[in-house]
Amino acid sequence: MIVPWSPQTAIVLALVVPALGVVGIDLASRWPNLREAVTLTASIALLLVVLSLVPHVLAGEHPSVTLVQMLPGVPLAFRVEPLGMIFAVVASLLWPINSLYSIGYMRGNAEHAQTRFYICFAIALMATMGVAFSANLLTMFVFYEVLTLSTYPLVAHHEDEEARRGARVYLGILLSTSIGLLLPAILWVWNTAGTVEFRAGGILDGHMSGPTVGILLAMMMFGIGKAALMPVHRWLPAAMVAPTPVSALLHAVAVVKTGVFAVTKVIVYVFGLDFLRSQPGTGWLLYVAGFTIVAASVVALRQDHLKRRLAYSTVSQLSYIVISAALFTPAGVIGAALQIVAHAFGKITLFFAAGSIHTAAHKDYISDMDGVGRRMPWTMGAFAIGSLSMIGVPLTAGFVSKWYILGGAVGADQGFMLLVMVASTLLNAGYFLPIVYRAFFRSPGAQAIHGEAPAPVVCALVATAGLTLAMFLFPALPLALAQSIAGGG
Amino acid sequence: MNLVQHLPVLQVAVPLVSAPICALLRSSERPAGMLQGRLAWAIACGVSWAMLVVAWLLFEAVRDGGPIVYELGGWAPPWGIEYRVDTLNALVLLVVSGIGAVTSTFARRTVEAEIHPDSLSLFYGAWMLCFTGLLGIAITGDAFNLFVFLEISSLSSYVLIAMGNDRRAVAAAYQYLIMGTIGATFILIGIGLVYMMTGTLNMYDLAQRLPAVDHTRTVHAAFAFMIVGVSLKLAAFPLHLWLPNAYAYAPTAVSAFLAATATKVALYAMLRFAFSVFGPDYALHQLAFQHILLPLSVAAILVASLVAIFQANAKRILAYSSVAQIGYMTLGISLASVGGVTATIVHLFNHAIIKGSLFLALGCVMYRVGSVRLDRMAGLGREMPWTMAAFVVGGLSLVGIPLTAGFISKWYLVLAAVERGWWPVVAVIVVASLMAAIYVWRVIETAYLKPRPGDRDPVAEAPAAMLVPTWILLAANLYFGIDTSIPVGAAAHAARQLLGGGP
Numbered sequence: 003m004i005v006p007w008s009p010q011t012a013i014v015l016a017l018v019v020p021a022l023g024v025v026g027i028d029l030a031s032r033w034p035n036l037r038e039a040v041t042l043t044a045s046i047a048l049l050l051v052v053l054s055l056v057p058h059v060l061a062g063e064h065p066s067v068t069l070v071q072m073l074p075g076v077p078l079a080f081r082v083e084p085l086g087m088i089f090a091v092v093a094s095l096l097w098p099i100n101s102l103y104s105i106g107y108m109r110g111n112a113e114h115a116q117t118r119f120y121i122c123f124a125i126a127l128m129a130t131m132g133v134a135f136s137a138n139l140l141t142m143f144v145f146y147e148v149l150t151l152s153t154y155p156l157v158a159h160h161e162d163e164e165a166r167r168g169a170r171v172y173l174g175i176l177l178s179t180s181i182g183l184l185l186p187a188i189l190w191v192w193n194t195a196g197t198v199e200f201r202a203g204g205i206l207d208g209h210m211s212g213p214t215v216g217i218l219l220a221m222m223m224f225g226i227g228k229a230a231l232m233p234v235h236r237w238l239p240a241a242m243v244a245p246t247p248v249s250a251l252l253h254a255v256a257v258v259k260t261g262v263f264a265v266t267k268v269i270v271y272v273f274g275l276d277f278l279r280s281q282p283g284t285g286w287l288l289y290v291a292g293f294t295i296v297a298a299s300v301v302a303l304r305q306d307h308l309k310r311r312l313a314y315s316t317v318s319q320l321s322y323i324v325i326s327a328a329l330f331t332p333a334g335v336i337g338a339a340l341q342i343v344a345h346a347f348g349k350i351t352l353f354f355a356a357g358s359i360h361t362a363a364h365k366d367y368i369s370d371m372d373g374v375g376r377r378m379p380w381t382m383g384a385f386a387i388g389s390l391s392m393i394g395v396p397l398t399a400g401f402v403s404k405w406y407i408l409g410g411a412v413g414a415d416q417g418f419m420l421l422v423m424v425a426s427t428l429l430n431a432g433y434f435l436p437i438v439y440r441a442f443f444r445s446p447g448a449q450a451i452h453g454e455a456p457a458p459v460v461c462a463l464v465a466t467a468g469l470t471l472a473m474f475l476f477p478a479l480p481l482a483l484a485q486s487i488a489g490g491g
Numbered sequence: 492m493n494l495v496q497h498l499p500v501l502q503v504a505v506p507l508v509s510a511p512i513c514a515l516l517r518s519s520e521r522p523a524g525m526l527q528g529r530l531a532w533a534i535a536c537g538v539s540w541a542m543l544v545v546a547w548l549l550f551e552a553v554r555d556g557g558p559i560v561y562e563l564g565g566w567a568p569p570w571g572i573e574y575r576v577d578t579l580n581a582l583v584l585l586v587v588s589g590i591g592a593v594t595s596t597f598a599r600r601t602v603e604a605e606i607h608p609d610s611l612s613l614f615y616g617a618w619m620l621c622f623t624g625l626l627g628i629a630i631t632g633d634a635f636n637l638f639v640f641l642e643i644s645s646l647s648s649y650v651l652i653a654m655g656n657d658r659r660a661v662a663a664a665y666q667y668l669i670m671g672t673i674g675a676t677f678i679l680i681g682i683g684l685v686y687m688m689t690g691t692l693n694m695y696d697l698a699q700r701l702p703a704v705d706h707t708r709t710v711h712a713a714f715a716f717m718i719v720g721v722s723l724k725l726a727a728f729p730l731h732l733w734l735p736n737a738y739a740y741a742p743t744a745v746s747a748f749l750a751a752t753a754t755k756v757a758l759y760a761m762l763r764f765a766f767s768v769f770g771p772d773y774a775l776h777q778l779a780f781q782h783i784l785l786p787l788s789v790a791a792i793l794v795a796s797l798v799a800i801f802q803a804n805a806k807r808i809l810a811y812s813s814v815a816q817i818g819y820m821t822l823g824i825s826l827a828s829v830g831g832v833t834a835t836i837v838h839l840f841n842h843a844i845i846k847g848s849l850f851l852a853l854g855c856v857m858y859r860v861g862s863v864r865l866d867r868m869a870g871l872g873r874e875m876p877w878t879m880a881a882f883v884v885g886g887l888s889l890v891g892i893p894l895t896a897g898f899i900s901k902w903y904l905v906l907a908a909v910e911r912g913w914w915p916v917v918a919v920i921v922v923a924s925l926m927a928a929i930y931v932w933r934v935i936e937t938a939y940l941k942p943r944p945g946d947r948d949p950v951a952e953a954p955a956a957m958l959v960p961t962w963i964l965l966a967a968n969l970y971f972g973i974d975t976s977i978p979v980g981a982a983a984h985a986a987r988q989l990l991g992g993g994p
Contacts, residue, residue: 165940
């Protein structure tokens, strides 16, 4: 049977391709080369499928599919709008690169249970696509939970006491926030508005007003634990016990971006920007996000374990997106959307570099990294680019997003937010530049006899560093998509 | 004569007749031949599947054509016994016969391993009696007949539990017998009192005549006796003490069968007595449900979940979890709204398949490892991948993760509480879900993330004859987590019928 190619087919395929990948990986489990070939094929196929949707969305279409009527009036349904499109492109673009990296990393470190690793990865990507394209809160919640569960085995990968404890914190916080706050919030919306669909302008206007809006907003924002707003951020450092490819794609891109994406989507399409601006008791979000940005940076400053420092940096950078969305203005949403892209490229590069050092030099602590850059120039070069992007230096992606975020803050006359952004930039420089300095300008110890990491690892991190630079030079596509979110979804 | 017209009586008569046939297959030769046992199993299994077909036909007939009334032996009510099938009991019949069919298919291997070969045919005889009793409770429209079926199911389940090969099984069965008998007696006293006041035993008739006398103390007393009696059978907190031991020490297949059906049928009896017989507007409902049942349900949910977390035996974890889940169901009743009762009935259906599948998965473990203590289960994730995967899926459903049946239950329960604006109740439900996550995760972590204990030999995966029934129930778990039209549609319809909000 020949299925006519339509955007609807592509939406369904975005879920089916990773699912087929899962089956293929399992069947090929005894032949590692074939198994990795399946992963790579699935990831590239997914990228092509997702890219095929881009022209439609740029043309202003919002293709939608309803899978099944799960509950009366609440279907499992998908609808591609610009914000989801951006997120899906970022995640699916980084999956092939990360798969390449995984091959080098997992083999280089002789990790066990690699089939389970690749299977869980494919499921996680499927869930990410489900969240990105979700047409209502229920669909989003369903795939949000699938993502939590599919990443649990990845966090617990090492199966030792440390991994068990980390995985327990990870699952405990993510499940308790989602079941404890997000699910009741969704049911509250359903009971009040009679719908849970994402609609341009929101669905709550006229159904709710006053301080209860603030309470519902709080349940949503803290219920989406993956956005790592303080104080529900502890799962993210705990997740660092996972192998580095997991930290790189999932805990710097797919999982955390699912969180901030959901936050943005709820603000734009459930509450509605105008509605939130008009209600009292919603301003606190800006301050919580601002506090998270600064506090997480201060904590990051004091971490010696490289991956933990990166994790706290992620907590801080995620709140850039939240604070920007919390302006409740179209300009803020553009800044948030661009930061989703920019942070993804920069942070995955940094994690790739951390894993590369772990593989080649077996070093996890910053204080041991004197002179690593001289022996691993590619790795540390990429790390430097990622660092500059985090700080927001021109020629990197971070500058583009920071520009729009600051623009949003100025436009909304938010002095507090400007202050936070300046402080954060200084702090970023304070915890990233010393690593770069140490790696290149301190002399390595006598016993440091190692070279670069395996070739796939190096290729992957050069590619993501390249993307970080490319986004500065060619920001047109993400910008066009971001601007059409504000123009109505 | 049309066979279809007689479906209601076939639903009960066929298993009733098959019970003595199973028992009569007892072998006289020593040592006993396995053949008779196998034959008894084949009969029990075949009849159970046939009853599932009957229940499905009844369910469809009721869904399309409204309630079915069947006069037993042609005697018109209120003199004769009447079977009355509406949406609610059609759904309960479907649950009982479905679980009966799957668990009896599963039973053969574990029963041969756990029960003395001499007793095999007696075991299946008792099993079929229990099955008959449970179906009878659900289908009958006569209050006294309900009591009779209740006793049939109870007496046979005491026997079934006592057959467990753990010596504590006898004590557990005895405990259950005492509590169960008190409960049954209370129900009988209640039925006697309403009979005294109205002169009828037919539930439909009772519903017509009770309003005239429902202010009398006798009727109040009858109501109290009935509700307390049913609560004992239901294992409603704090009358649940018989349940954990009974479930933990019963033969594996019996645990699965009873956990998934017995309390559900008792819950059905409660719904029937409270709403169909006494009517939704009965004066004592407010007192009984909102002032007594609500706090007790909340206590059941929290206390039993907490106790479950600290159990070292996986079967006991599930048993305490059942007490908590029954708390969810009575909580739905105590919300006293269409939404609440819908949630109760949805959860009745979903919990049956959840607990059934979990107990079957543990049955596979029991069969291979010989124990379901957590420390013995370490490392099983690699040795019995299908079994433990089954436990994981069932466990996720118990926690209420989306795409499983348990999520649908949770959705309706929380929704019902939100509708009433009872936010503390919402908090209780979600906190208990997280406690469920903890006790389920203790098992999962043990099986997957801990190495096999040194003194336990590696075991093989359970045989397909056991895995297939387990996965049938799990498939149901997943199916009813995505396509919810059958349980939700029927539950909403039944709740409106019970609360008088139209057909």
